[in-house]
Amino acid sequence: MKTIMDLINRGNKPTKAGFGEGIYEAGNLYPELMVLGADITASVGLDMFAKAFPERFFSLGIAEQNCAGVAAGLALSGKIPVFSTYGVFAALRSADQIRVSVCYNNLHVIIGGAHAGISVGPDGATHQALEDIAIMRVLPNMTLLSPCDATQAKLLTLKAAGELKGPVYIRFGREAVPDFIPETIETEIGKGQILKDGTDVSLIATGHMVWEALQAAYMLAKSGVEARVINIHTIKPIDKQIIIDAARETKCIVTIEEHQVYGGFGSAVAEVVVQHHPVRMKMIGINDTFGESGQPAELMKKFKLNAEDMCATVTQFLNDNH
Amino acid sequence: MIFKKIQDIEKLKEISSDIRKDILLSIAEARSGHTGGSLGLADVFTCLYFSVMDHDPQNPSWKERDRLVLSIGHVAPVLYAALAHAGYFPKEELLTLRKFGSRLQGHPGRDYGLPGIELSAGSLGQGLSVAVGMALAARYDKRNHRIYCIMGDGELQEGSVWEAAMSAAHYKLDQLCVLVDRNKLQIDGKNSDVMELEPLADKWKSFGWQVLECNGNDHNELLNTFGLAKKVTSKPQVILAHTLMGKGVADIENDYRWHGKAPSKEETLRFIECLNKK
Numbered sequence: 001m002k003t004i005m006d007l008i009n010r011g012n013k014p015t016k017a018g019f020g021e022g023i024y025e026a027g028n029l030y031p032e033l034m035v036l037g038a039d040i041t042a043s044v045g046l047d048m049f050a051k052a053f054p055e056r057f058f059s060l061g062i063a064e065q066n067c068a069g070v071a072a073g074l075a076l077s078g079k080i081p082v083f084s085t086y087g088v089f090a091a092l093r094s095a096d097q098i099r100v101s102v103c104y105n106n107l108h109v110i111i112g113g114a115h116a117g118i119s120v121g122p123d124g125a126t127h128q129a130l131e132d133i134a135i136m137r138v139l140p141n142m143t144l145l146s147p148c149d150a151t152q153a154k155l156l157t158l159k160a161a162g163e164l165k166g167p168v169y170i171r172f173g174r175e176a177v178p179d180f181i182p183e184t185i186e187t188e189i190g191k192g193q194i195l196k197d198g199t200d201v202s203l204i205a206t207g208h209m210v211w212e213a214l215q216a217a218y219m220l221a222k223s224g225v226e227a228r229v230i231n232i233h234t235i236k237p238i239d240k241q242i243i244i245d246a247a248r249e250t251k252c253i254v255t256i257e258e259h260q261v262y263g264g265f266g267s268a269v270a271e272v273v274v275q276h277h278p279v280r281m282k283m284i285g286i287n288d289t290f291g292e293s294g295q296p297a298e299l300m301k302k303f304k305l306n307a308e309d310m311c312a313t314v315t316q317f318l319n320d321n322h
Numbered sequence: 323m324i325f326k327k328i329q330d331i332e333k334l335k336e337i338s339s340d341i342r343k344d345i346l347l348s349i350a351e352a353r354s355g356h357t358g359g360s361l362g363l364a365d366v367f368t369c370l371y372f373s374v375m376d377h378d379p380q381n382p383s384w385k386e387r388d389r390l391v392l393s394i395g396h397v398a399p400v401l402y403a404a405l406a407h408a409g410y411f412p413k414e415e416l417l418t419l420r421k422f423g424s425r426l427q428g429h430p431g432r433d434y435g436l437p438g439i440e441l442s443a444g445s446l447g448q449g450l451s452v453a454v455g456m457a458l459a460a461r462y463d464k465r466n467h468r469i470y471c472i473m474g475d476g477e478l479q480e481g482s483v484w485e486a487a488m489s490a491a492h493y494k495l496d497q498l499c500v501l502v503d504r505n506k507l508q509i510d511g512k513n514s515d516v517m518e519l520e521p522l523a524d525k526w527k528s529f530g531w532q533v534l535e536c537n538g539n540d541h542n543e544l545l546n547t548f549g550l551a552k553k554v555t556s557k558p559q560v561i562l563a564h565t566l567m568g569k570g571v572a573d574i575e576n577d578y579r580w581h582g583k584a585p586s587k588e589e590t591l592r593f594i595e596c597l598n599k600k
């Protein structure tokens with residue numbers, strides 16, 4: 001099997017830091033970029049921009065609905081507004097404002113959804129965004145990005161500011177996670193990435209789950225199962241071809257997300273699979289329950305989202321197949 | 323070319339009457355739409371588009387234009403009639419209101435190609451936030467244009483309005499002027515029965531706004547009040563414009579049942595007759 005990349009962790013770093021660096025750099029590149037603060041500026045990685053460009057930073061307090069609307073007004077005036085808070089609030093508290101004022105008007109607003117998934121840890125269920133993919137991906141005009149590491153988060157943030165014309169939601173987490181995507185693999189909005197090749201099964205993952213999926217794939221290889229690992233960093237518009245090819249060439253698919261499986265990333269993949277090349281699928285994610293408090297590693301274990309459990313689930317799925 | 327403003331009150335009254343007739347005709351033709359609020363705001367829209375705002379119907383995206391953000395999208399018929407009369411598009415098109423393929427959507431939509439629409443809106447409680455964003459951008463760009471946001475009184479029951487109100491005062495957005503259509507009615511009945519809004523002026527004052535009040539169906543009072551609002555510095559302004567829902571058609575004035583009801587063809591002729599007598 002052809003090696004696509006060396007599995008090297010350059011060091012752990014939160015994806016939110018990548019988002020923050022991307023916004024800061026975009027601030028240097030684009031004088032019309034403006035950031036709205038919702039009281040948790042540092043916590044969502046925007047303090048670097050706020051310190052560097054105070055005249056382009058507007059604090060709006062704990063008022064997410066207003067943030068989304070103000071962003072729309074700035075965009076209608078030729079600015080590139082960035083509005084970021086925890087995903088649970090960004091995607092749910094201001095959902096109607098995002099639907100009508102931002103998406104229906106088709107405005108270039110960058111929405112940062114922080115604290116994605118249960119790896120938020122001790123804060124518990126209220127602060128763990130597990131529904132934001134489902135809600136954001138259903139909105140017309142929306143682009144939905146879910147970077148797998150800090151380097152990719154920065155790259156995609158810069159592209160969201162420089163290449164897109166409409167609304168975009170970028171999902172990122174709080175925990176420091178391995179930074180591993182090599183520069184040799186190009187990150188392009190709308191294009192999935194094959195990180196490991198294989199023909200027995202495809203593990204299609206998004207966000208922090210991509211690293212775990214890679215670990216799981218190497219564990220599977222020890223027992224003779226060659227898994228293809230695909231990183232989908234753009235959940236909408238989704239890369240249909242890479243999914244159809246995976247269905248055709250590996251004949252079964254496992255999706256992995258730190259999010260509800262109902263309506264989430266696995267559903268997005270399934271929508272492509274069932275319409276173009278139906279094959280058996282298994283969706284790994286949160287199964288219609290809320291999260292809870294705990295250390296990230298404890299929660300990943302409980303919800304079977306770590307590499308070891310993932311490996312066991314895939315093995316079981318493949319056995320059921322025969 | 324910037325729209326040439328009209329100061330003659332009698333002329334403005336005539337325009338308002340014509341706008342009312344077009345509201346009735348377009349809603350009757352559509353067989354659905356919000357008659358009461360649209361008629362009640364005809365004088366406000368006449369004053370704004372014909373006497374108060376700097377705008378250019380031939381160049382709707384002129385950067386220095388004053389903006390009108392219609393937060394209550396359901397009174398689209400009065401916006402469309404005012405835009406058509408000001409020259410943004412042919413008046414005949416008003417009869418396509420709410421029809422399949424029309425640029426005149428049931429609630430205003432920017433993506434359908436109708437000139438002069440600043441915001442796609444219709445979900446209540448959102449327009450003021452957008453207007454705040456526009457006012458922040460105007461100040462940042464050192465432009466002097468004003469942002470007028472038209473709101474309903476029932477709409478003020480939406481909590482997001484007060485988030486926006488707080489932020490406008492925090493940033494001392496004196497280029498922002500809200501006009502509240504204070505007709506005291508909403509779909510289920512009187513505001514005071516559905517959800518009390520009073521003391522309304524005190525609410526806005528306590529949020530840091532300059533509050534002005536006037537008869538929203540009197541052109542003289544409206545022009546004076548818009549003039550006073552423009553002179554205010556360091557504060558956003560809110561005009562509580564006391565209007566009559568259905569103003570101009572005695573049969574339906576102040577009757578909340580006409581909030582979202584279309585007149586029949588026969589009623590329309592009778593109502594237009596009523597407007598012609600004045």
